[in-house]
Structure formats: structure tokens, C-alpha cells
Amino acid sequence: MTNTVLSENQISEIASFNGIKVYQIKTNKFKTNSINIFFHDNLSRENASKNALLPAVLRRGSVNFPTIQDISLYLEELYGAAFDCGVTKKGENQIVQFYLDFISDKYANGKADLTNKAFDLLFEIITQPVTENGVFKKEYMEQEAKKLKELIESRVNDKVQYGVDKCLEVMCENEPFGIFDYGNIEDINKIDAANLHDHYKYFLETLPVYVFISGDIVDEQINYIVDKLKKINRGNIKTLPQVSVEKHVSEVREVTEHMNVNQAKLSIGFRTNTDPKSEEYYKLMVYNSILGGGLHSKLFQNVREKNAMAYYVFSRLEKFKGLMVISGGIEISNKDKAYDVIMKQLEDMKNGVISDYEFEASIKSIETGINSLKDSQLQVVDFNLSQIIAGTQDSPDDIIEKVKKVTRQDVIDVAKKIEMDTVYFLTSK
Amino acid sequence: MDIKTIEYKNIDEVMHTYEHKSGLKCFVIPKKGYSKKFATFATHYGSINNEFIVPEETDVTRVPDGIAHFLEHKLFEQKDGSVMDKFSQLGSNPNAYTSFAQTAYLFSCTDKFEDNFSLLLDFVQNPYITEESVEKEKGIIGQEIRMYDDNANWRVFFNLLDAFYEKNPVKIDIAGSIESISKINKDILYKCYNTFYHPSNMIIVVVGDVDAAKVFEQIEKTITVSASKPEIKRIFPDESDKLNKSYVEQNLAVSMPLFQMGYKDVGFASKGMDCLMRETAVKILLDMIMGKSSKLYNELYNEGLINNSFEFDYSIEENYAYSAFGGESKDPLKVKERLLEEISSLRDKGLSMETYERIRRANKGRLVKQLNSVERISHNFVSVYFKEINLFDYMEVYDKITFEYVNKVFEEHFSADRLAMSVIKPT
Numbered sequence: 114m115t116n117t118v119l120s121e122n123q124i125s126e127i128a129s130f131n132g133i134k135v136y137q138i139k140t141n142k143f144k145t146n147s148i149n150i151f152f153h154d155n156l157s158r159e160n161a162s163k164n165a166l167l168p169a170v171l172r173r174g175s176v177n178f179p180t181i182q183d184i185s186l187y188l189e190e191l192y193g194a195a196f197d198c199g200v201t202k203k204g205e206n207q208i209v210q211f212y213l214d215f216i217s218d219k220y221a222n223g224k225a226d227l228t229n230k231a232f233d234l235l236f237e238i239i240t241q242p243v244t245e246n247g248v249f250k251k252e253y254m255e256q257e258a259k260k261l262k263e264l265i266e267s268r269v270n271d272k273v274q275y276g277v278d279k280c281l282e283v284m285c286e287n288e289p290f291g292i293f294d295y296g297n298i299e300d301i302n303k304i305d306a307a308n309l310h311d312h313y314k315y316f317l318e319t320l321p322v323y324v325f326i327s328g329d330i331v332d333e334q335i336n337y338i339v340d341k342l343k344k345i346n347r348g349n350i351k352t353l354p355q356v357s358v359e360k361h362v363s364e365v366r367e368v369t370e371h372m373n374v375n376q377a378k379l380s381i382g383f384r385t386n387t388d389p390k391s392e393e394y395y396k397l398m399v400y401n402s403i404l405g406g407g408l409h410s411k412l413f414q415n416v417r418e419k420n421a422m423a424y425y426v427f428s429r430l431e432k433f434k435g436l437m438v439i440s441g442g443i444e445i446s447n448k449d450k451a452y453d454v455i456m457k458q459l460e461d462m463k464n465g466v467i468s469d470y471e472f473e474a475s476i477k478s479i480e481t482g483i484n485s486l487k488d489s490q491l492q493v494v495d496f497n498l499s500q501i502i503a504g505t506q507d508s509p510d511d512i513i514e515k516v517k518k519v520t521r522q523d524v525i526d527v528a529k530k531i532e533m534d535t536v537y538f539l540t541s542k
Numbered sequence: 543m544d545i546k547t548i549e550y551k552n553i554d555e556v557m558h559t560y561e562h563k564s565g566l567k568c569f570v571i572p573k574k575g576y577s578k579k580f581a582t583f584a585t586h587y588g589s590i591n592n593e594f595i596v597p598e599e600t601d602v603t604r605v606p607d608g609i610a611h612f613l614e615h616k617l618f619e620q621k622d623g624s625v626m627d628k629f630s631q632l633g634s635n636p637n638a639y640t641s642f643a644q645t646a647y648l649f650s651c652t653d654k655f656e657d658n659f660s661l662l663l664d665f666v667q668n669p670y671i672t673e674e675s676v677e678k679e680k681g682i683i684g685q686e687i688r689m690y691d692d693n694a695n696w697r698v699f700f701n702l703l704d705a706f707y708e709k710n711p712v713k714i715d716i717a718g719s720i721e722s723i724s725k726i727n728k729d730i731l732y733k734c735y736n737t738f739y740h741p742s743n744m745i746i747v748v749v750g751d752v753d754a755a756k757v758f759e760q761i762e763k764t765i766t767v768s769a770s771k772p773e774i775k776r777i778f779p780d781e782s783d784k785l786n787k788s789y790v791e792q793n794l795a796v797s798m799p800l801f802q803m804g805y806k807d808v809g810f811a812s813k814g815m816d817c818l819m820r821e822t823a824v825k826i827l828l829d830m831i832m833g834k835s836s837k838l839y840n841e842l843y844n845e846g847l848i849n850n851s852f853e854f855d856y857s858i859e860e861n862y863a864y865s866a867f868g869g870e871s872k873d874p875l876k877v878k879e880r881l882l883e884e885i886s887s888l889r890d891k892g893l894s895m896e897t898y899e900r901i902r903r904a905n906k907g908r909l910v911k912q913l914n915s916v917e918r919i920s921h922n923f924v925s926v927y928f929k930e931i932n933l934f935d936y937m938e939v940y941d942k943i944t945f946e947y948v949n950k951v952f953e954e955h956f957s958a959d960r961l962a963m964s965v966i967k968p969t
Contacts, residue, residue, distance in 0.1 A: 142574075142575045142576065143914045144553070144554075144910050144911065144914055145910075145911050145914060180840060181834060181839075181840055181843065182834070182835055182836075182837070182839075182840045185833070185834035185835035186835040188835075188904070189835055189900045189903070189904035190900060190903075190904075191907075192903060192904060192906070192907030192910075193904035193905060193906070193907030193908040193911070194907075195911075214911070215907075216907050216911060220552075220553065220907070220910045221907065256843075256844060256846065259846060260846075260850065263797070263798060264849070264850075266797035266798065267796070267797045267798065267851075267870060268797075269795060269796065269797055270694050270695075270796045270797060270800070271693075272689075272692050272693070272795075373793075373794070373795040373969045374692050374795060375688045375691040375692050376685065376688035376689050376691070376692055407630065407635070408626045408627075408630055408636070409627065409630035409631075418624065421678045421679070421680075421681030421682045422681065422685070423682070423685050424682055424683070424686035424689055425685075442685055442689050443685065444684075444685065444688070470627065470631065473631070474627075474630040474631055474633065477630075477631075477632070478630065478635075480633055480652070480653075481633045481635065481650075481651065481652050481653070484577040484578075484652035484653075485577060485652060487577045488576050488577055488578050488915070488916060489914075489915070490914070
């Protein structure tokens with residue numbers, strides 16, 4: 114324990130070229146280093162399925178590591194380095210992520226030079242896929258398309274998550290946000306090795322890229338990474354469209370889905386009409402925390418503790434699209450009763466019926482949450498990526514300061530902008 | 543106060559320990575520069591302890607299934623309301639979990655550690671259970687049970703345990719059933735509490751940027767129990783080495799079949815270094831046989847028989863041990879057939895020393911990574927402690943283990959007549 118600990122979360126932009134931005138998060142708090150590469154696209158029917166399939170095909174192999182077995186063997190040689198890739202959505206952005214983490218050289222008998230080796234592998238997987246006849250290997254493409262379809266179908270297996278996602282998708286079915294980040298089966302069926310390879314060129318040449326290098330990494334290694342990234346052949350970089358968070362609801366929709374289930378899921382989707390870039394967003398954070406953001410919240414206290422109607426119930430924000438969703442698992446016959454209790458909490462929020470305890474515990478809970486994320490390399494990266502997408506430049510401490518300034522009146526004001534949009538009920542057959 | 547300090551120089555970790563006069567064992571693992579401070583107060587009492595003899599009694603006590611978990615919920619209730627509210631006022635997150643062999647109460651905070659820690663020490667030592675609150679909790683836990691009834695991954699795993707064991711209580715759902723919890727009342731909860739929550743049956747683990755001496759002083763001041771308590775006799779049914787069933791099937795609303803299969807282990811040491819060696823050996827073997835770098839994984843993956851949901855693990859506790867592996871598959875029986883072929887072929891050819899060495903090194907590296915997370919350290923520390931293993935012993939095992947030993951475990955564990963399978967099929 115002789116090392117001095119570097120101050121928290123020193124993020125700096127190291128380089129910016131050809132639509133690629135490279136950030137360094139210098140820290141020696143962790144025993145690992147990590148490299149994250151994000152390609153950003155806007156969610157669209159046209160590209161979503163291809164963006165989802167692409168990383169799945171790329172991870173099948175590269176010129177020097179042509180199979181999963183070869184890649185895995187090499188990761189084991191790098192002292193159990195972990196590689197993964199996939200897609201996520203943040204608002205109406207579809208993000209393709211490539212990730213590698215590995216232990217610091219000092220725990221790998223000193224001179225293992227893991228950073229350069231790990232980056233070389235990641236770079237090769239992204240830029241030198243296995244090809245045949247100038248396009249992706251057909252076998253890989255077809256196997257991964259099949260697996261991607263299985264993954265889409267298997268969404269129903271996790272009823273808790275499905276209950277939340279489905280509510281928001283139904284609600285936004287006519288907006289890009291309603292597109293599932295892993296695409297859809299109909300579009301996947303139209304993909305072949307050749308058109309996916311065309312898409313790969315679009316992907317590699319035109320999408321904005323964000324690279325995060327986190328850990329105790331020296332300048333030489335950073336330079337090595339930057340020099341290599343400069344070799345990627347880039348074209349005109351795509352400008353992603355702005356997302357609109359404002360939408361007013363004329364009529365609340367009710368959707369019921371039937372499945373063979375023992376427990377029903379009641380989810381309610383809302384439009385917050387609050388821009389993540391605005392100061393209003395911090396007020397919304399406090400609003401959500403009071404309503405359903407933890408053990409102190411109105412939903413937990415009233416739906417679970419007072420009425421014993423649920424084991425889990427919460428509200429959650431989708432920051433970038435300005436959405437909020439409430440979800441809970443309840444007895445099938447309790448739908449109306451649970452709905453009424455939830456509505457009462459929303460009314461109380463609007464009318465400012467908020468106790469000192471609820472208000473203060475909510476602000477403290479946000480503060481603890483934000484301070485806690487500093488202890489995870491991945492969460493620090495995610496925090497900074499989210500700042501980029503929202504177009505804000507807050508540090509964790511800035512957010513805490515802003516949240517602490519929020520007043521009860523602010524919460525009441527924000528409550529009045531929130532509009533209920535869709536009630537989704539998953540129940541038995 | 544007698545504080546012992548052990549340094550683990552090769553991984554830059556330190557552990558301070560101290561034993562309270564009640565027999566309570568306390569541990570502090572400092573993590574300099576971390577924001578979160580994580581404290582756990584855990585008892586050696588879990589869902590499998592449904593039959594026991596209370597110290598100084600002679601008759602066997604048999605309690606309803608799910609009671610350890612029920613007690614975990616009820617301990618948060620205090621005379622002046624829920625202790626969760628007090629943690630929330632401090633901005634911290636209290637939590638608790640019940641596993642097969644332990645119940646743990648914990649909090650994570652970034653501020654006011656002493657106040658939070660004082661709440662934890664206090665509520666775990668002072669139950670306040672009323673008939674009314676017990677009845678109310680049956681509604682909440684009832685919904686927890688229903689949620690797990692719909693969880694295919696949970697069901698497929700418990701069905702595998704049912705295939706392994708005829709009587710061992712590990713096969714019973716941790717939360718019990720709606721029927722079994724209906725029999726729980728205040729008196730039985732207090733009886734379990736008084737039996738298993740004596741400090742001599744418990745540990746405290748604190749991980750984070752804290753001063754160990756101060757933590758131990760606070761414990762010394764707060765815990766007033768002075769004498770250790772006689773041992774609790776835990777009763778477990780006799781279980782044969784044979785499988786209860788070789789195959790279990792259930793239907794649920796899933797998109798494609800889900801499977802878990804594994805080998806019921808026998809003849810294992812359930813405590814100390816021997817137990818740790820076996821666990822490490824089976825985990826290395828599972829990686830060698832079906833990890834992503836193995837021939838079998840790649841063949842099954844390419845043929846579409848498994849997908850990215852495929853995972854494997856090995857568990858070892860006092861009265862049971864098993865390997866378990868599975869995921870989604872369009873044809874689970876085919877996977878089983880191929881696995882058996884591969885194991886038989888490895889028996890003929892012999893294991894590869896080179897593969898063993900590569901995986902041993904990789905797994906050791908993966909272990910170092912886990913030390914990044916205060917939650918992971920706390921959770922893993924508690925989960926191995928009652929097996930008389932210290933978390934940091936794991937590093938040592940990777941240096942001690944040999945290829946010969948792994949070969950011996952390969953011969954013992956992967957025995958076809960102890961391979962069971964559980965499948966969930968779409969409705």
C-alpha cells in the first residue's frame with residue numbers, strides 16, 4: 114500500500130482526430146486497466162439490426178485470431194483478460210461497444226506489457242475481420258444472425274426486465290426510441306455477408322468514435338494507442354440528429370399482454386418533457402428519487418411496506434429521451450388496487466405532499482449513488498459517455514452540488530410537466 | 543485489544559482481524575481511495591438449517607422452509623419503525639441476503655460510516671417481531687416467491703438440485719413456498735433468532751477506506767454479550783451418493799429450452815484448504831473441458847447447440863457439492879451426449895498440461911480483478927468464511943495446486959452416473 118492514490122476521476126481528452134475522440138481516465142486505484150471503444154449511431158430501422166449483428170460477427174475472429182477459440186486462448190495467455198462487445202441504447206443513440214480489461218503488469222510478473230498486447234487484439238478484432246471473397250465469412254454471419262434472433266426471442270424469459278422495456282417500446286412505437294437495440298427478426302432475415310460488409314464500411318468509416326483508456330497507463334502506451342487509431346481509414350463523419358424530449362399526451366394508452374405467468378407486472382410510462390442538458394434535469398432526478406428511487410421512496414413505502422402488494426416496485430428515468438417508467442410485480446388480482454396506490458403517490462408529488470424525510474433522504478441517496486460510481490472503472494466510463502451524449506460537462510461533484518440546490522418547489526414544478534402516456538400490464542392467460 | 547494484521551504483498555492487500563470476547567470474529571480490509579464503505583454482519587445460518595438441536599436442549603427442532611429468509615426480512619423492523627428509514631436518512635443503502643448457508647446484513651455508504659455501522663450493529667442484535675408484522679410480511683414475501691416462480695433461470699437451477707438430492711434441504715427454494723411460510727409465526731422466528739444469532743456464530747466484515755482500530759473499538763463498545771455459546775447441533779438428512787433423478791423437466795413461458803446439468807460431487811472435504819483445492823481444481827477442469835478456449839465449446843457453439851448464455855460453475859458447502867453448467871439450447875440432450883463423448887475422449891487421451899497451466903494462470907488473474915470491488919470482496923469473504931477459508935487463501939491455492947491433483951479430481955468428479963440434467967421447455 115505504498116502507492117499514493119491519484120485524485121478521483123481525472124478524465125482528460127488526449128486526442129481528437131477523424132471523428133475519433135480519445136479520453137484517458139488516469140487512476141491507480143484499481144488492479145486492472147481497461148480500454149473501451151464506442152461507435153455511436155442514431156437508432157433507425159435501417160441500421161439497428163446491422164449494428165447489432167456486426168459486433169457479433171467481428172468477435173468470431175480476426176486475421177491472426179480466426180476463431181473464438183483462438184481469441185479466448187490468447188485472452189487466457191494475457192492473464193485472464195476479458196473481452197466483450199455488444200450494443201446498448203442511450204436515448205435514441207445506438208452504441209456499439211468493444212471492451213477489454215486486463216490486470217496491471219505489476220500483478221502479471223512485472224514485464225508482461227499487457228496494455229499494448231490487449232489493445233492490439235481489440236484493434237485487430239475491430240479492423241481486420243475474417244473475410245472470404247472480400248466479404249464476411251458466410252458461416253460466421255449466418256450463425257450469428259441465428260443467435261441474434263434467438264436473443265431477441267429470449268427477451269420474454271426475464272419477465273422483470275421485459276415488463277419495463279415493453280412498456281417504453283409500446284409507448285414510443287412511432288419514434289426511433291421504440292426500436293429494440295438488438296434489432297428485429299424481419300430485418301435480420303434480410304442481412305447477408307455482402308450487405309453486412311458494406312455496412313461495416315459505413316460503420317468503420319463514418320460513425321463517431323469515443324475511446325476511453327482507464328487505469329495506470331503511461332504516456333508511451335497512450336501514444337501507441339493513438340497512433341494506431343490514426344491508421345483507421347475514415348471518411349465524412351456522420352452527424353447524429355438531435356433527440357426531442359418534448360411530447361404531450363392527448364390520451365393515455367392501455368396495453369395488456371397475456372403470458373403463462375404466476376405474477377403480473379404493472380408498468381406505467383411517462384413523458385417528463387425535461388431536457389437532459391437543462392438545469393431542470395437535476396430537479397427531475399430529485400423528483401424520481403422521492404417517487405420511486407429507493408427504500409425511502411413513496412412507491413416502496415406505500416406499495417410494498419404499507420400495503421404489502423409487491424416485493425419490488427420502483428420508478429426509473431430514461432435520461433436521454435426524457436422518459437420515466439414505474440414498474441412493479443404484483444398479484445394478478447391486485448391490478449386496480451396497486452394502480453390506485455401508485456396514482457395517489459403521483460398526486461401527492463404534484464401537490465407537494467412530501468415529508469422532510471422523503472425529501473432529504475432522496476437527495477442523500479443521489480449523492481451516495483454518484484459518489485459510489487467512482488469505485489467502478491466501468492461506471493466511471495459510462496458516466497463520462499453519458500455526459501457526452503447528453504451534451505453536458507458535469508463532473509460527479511458538479512451533479513451533487515446541483516442536486517443539493519433543488520428545492521421542494523422545484524420538485525412540484527417538475528411534477529407538473531410530467532405526463533402519463535402508457536399503462537402496460539403483463540398478466541396470465 | 544488484540545488486533546492481528548496480515549499483509550498480502552503480492553496483491554497489495556492488507557487484512558486486520560480481531561476476536562471479540564463473545565466469540566464474534568471481526569475483519570477489516572482497507573481499500574485506500576475508495577468512496578464506498580461496505581460493512582456486513584453475517585450469521586452462519588441459511589436456508590438449509592431447517593433442523594437443529596438448540597444448545598442445552600435435547601429435542602430436535604424442525605422449522606418451516608424459508609424461515610431463515612423470513613427472519614432476514616423481519617429483522618429490519620424495529621420498535622420505532624423500519625431501520626431502513628434510518629439508513630435512508632443517512633443516505634446509505636442497507637440490504638440483506640439469505641443463501642443456503644448464511645444470512646448477511648449489510649450497508650454501503652460514502653459518508654457517516656460510524657453512524658451507519660452503529661445502526662447495523664444495533665438492529666441485527668435487537669429483533670422486534672410482532673404477529674401483525676409477520677402477517678404483513680407474508681404478502682411481500684409471497685410476491686417474491688411468485689417472482690421466482692416465473693424466473694426460468696432460477697427454476698432450472700433448483701430443479702437440478704432436486705435431481706441431485708433426495709432429501710438434502712439445499713433443494714428447497716431459499717424463500718420457501720407460499721404454503722410453508724404460512725406456518726411461520728413470531729415464536730418460531732424468535733427461536734431461530736436466539737439459536738443462530740449469537741455473536742459466536744457470526745462475523746463482521748468491513749471493506750473500504752476505514753481505520754481498522756476505530757472499527758474494532760466501536761464493536762468492542764457496542765457488543766455487550768461476553769460469553770461464547772455452546773455449539774448448535776445442525777441436523778442434515780443422510781443422503782446417498784446416487785442421483786435422486788437423472789432428468790427433471792418443467793414448462794414455463796420461455797422462447798426456447800433452457801438447461802442446467804452437472805455432476806453431483808461425493809467424497810469431498812467441506813472445510814479448509816482441502817475444500818478450496820477441490821473447488822479450484824474443478825473450476826480449472828470446467829474451463830479446460832467447456833470454457834471458450836475449449837474444443838467442445840467451439841463445436842457446440844458453431845453447431846448452434848449453445849449460445850452466449852452458456853455458463854458453468856462449481857459449488858461446495860458442508861453437505862453438498864456439485865458442478866452446474868448450462869444455458870439456452872434447442873437440443874439440451876444433444877449437448878449432454880456431446881459432453882459425455884468429450885469427457886470420455888479426454889479420459890483416453892489424458893488432459894493437456896499446457897492447457898492446464900494456461901488456465902491456472904488466467905484464473906489467478908481473474909481473481910486479482912475481483913479485488914477491484916468492495917462488494918465482491920465482502921460477498922466472497924462471507925461466502926467462504928464459514929467453510930474456514932479466508933478469501934486471500936485463494937491466491938495461495940493457485941500456487942499450490944498441481945497438475946497431478948487436478949487429474950485426480952478429474953477422475954473423481956466427472957462420473958457419468960452422477961450427471962443429472964434439468965430442462966425448462968416453452969409452454
